[in-house]
Amino acid sequence: MPALAALEAAAWPVSLQAGEDVIRRRLKLGHLMLVAAVPDRLAAALCCIPTSELPFDDTRFPRDFGAFSSLPASNPVRSVYVYSLCVHPEYRGENIVRNLIYDGIARASAFGAEWAIGDGRCPSYAGAEDDGPDKVRADPIFKAAIDSWSATGRKPPLDSLIRDPTLRFYHRVVGCDFLRVCPNFLPQDTSSGGHRVIFIKNISSAA
Numbered sequence: 001m002p003a004l005a006a007l008e009a010a011a012w013p014v015s016l017q018a019g020e021d022v023i024r025r026r027l028k029l030g031h032l033m034l035v036a037a038v039p040d041r042l043a044a045a046l047c048c049i050p051t052s053e054l055p056f057d058d059t060r061f062p063r064d065f066g067a068f069s070s071l072p073a074s075n076p077v078r079s080v081y082v083y084s085l086c087v088h089p090e091y092r093g094e095n096i097v098r099n100l101i102y103d104g105i106a107r108a109s110a111f112g113a114e115w116a117i118g119d120g121r122c123p124s125y126a127g128a129e130d131d132g133p134d135k136v137r138a139d140p141i142f143k144a145a146i147d148s149w150s151a152t153g154r155k156p157p158l159d160s161l162i163r164d165p166t167l168r169f170y171h172r173v174v175g176c177d178f179l180r181v182c183p184n185f186l187p188q189d190t191s192s193g194g195h196r197v198i199f200i201k202n203i204s205s206a207a
């Protein structure tokens with residue numbers, strides 16, 4: 001738990017870090033944490049919830065990150081809700097994160113999960129130049145696409161969404177689709193303007 005909290009502290013802006021108490025609470029709820037370890041520390045982690053929930057009903061989907069990341073694990077497993085993925089800044093740009101994601105998908109599929117769901121950050125909405133280890137420029141065209149999606153409910157073209165480096169990363173590595181935008185999901189994520197873009201991937205044949 002201390003090693004995971006140390007990884008959180010290195011990888012996330014201060015307002016988005018989980019401390020040991022939060023991590024302990026999440027484990028008690030039955031959450032799964034896959035980690036990649038190097039001899040003296042953790043290099044990456046993926047935290048998720050095996051759940052009988054499905055993400056398609058807007059009215060049932062958690063309203064904010066607090067609710068999303070504190071769902072208890074439940075059976076039968078139909079989805080995994082992934083609420084945290086991070087790589088220590090010194091280990092970015094290697095294959096660690098891909099291996100973690102592919103291993104996570106294979107394990108979730110073996111549990112019987114049909115869907116992997118995640119809450120994607122979108123730091124180019126407002127930019128993250130002074131925000132901890134991330135350096136991402138604000139992108140007014142991307143911001144306009146997210147604002148229009150929030151206001152009208154109509155999903156913008158994929159090209160405008162994958163202007164953002166994090167959403168592009170998920171689209172490329174996970175091969176996911178984007179399901180909905182959630183305004184005020186995590187107001188502390190100022191670079192994303194508080195938004196999260198929920199992504200989804202059918203993993204039923206990945207075991």
Ligand SMILES: CC(C)(COP(=O)(O)OP(=O)(O)OC[C@H]1O[C@@H](n2cnc3c(N)ncnc32)[C@H](O)[C@@H]1OP(=O)(O)O)[C@@H](O)C(=O)NCCC(=O)NCCS
Pocket residue numbers: 011012084085086087088091092093094097098119120121123134135136165166167168169
């Ligand atoms: C997102 C993250 C896990 C990617 O890990 P990584 O080892 O850097 O991944 P890769 O080297 O395989 O891929 C890097 C790609 O991700 C992009 N990227 C994604 N999120 C980024 C961010 N917050 N800052 C900078 N680049 C980011 C890079 O631009 C690059 O894309 P490109 O090749 O099109 O330029 C890592 O940057 C990280 O831990 N960020 C902080 C935590 C976070 O934002 N997690 C996502 C939660 S939704």
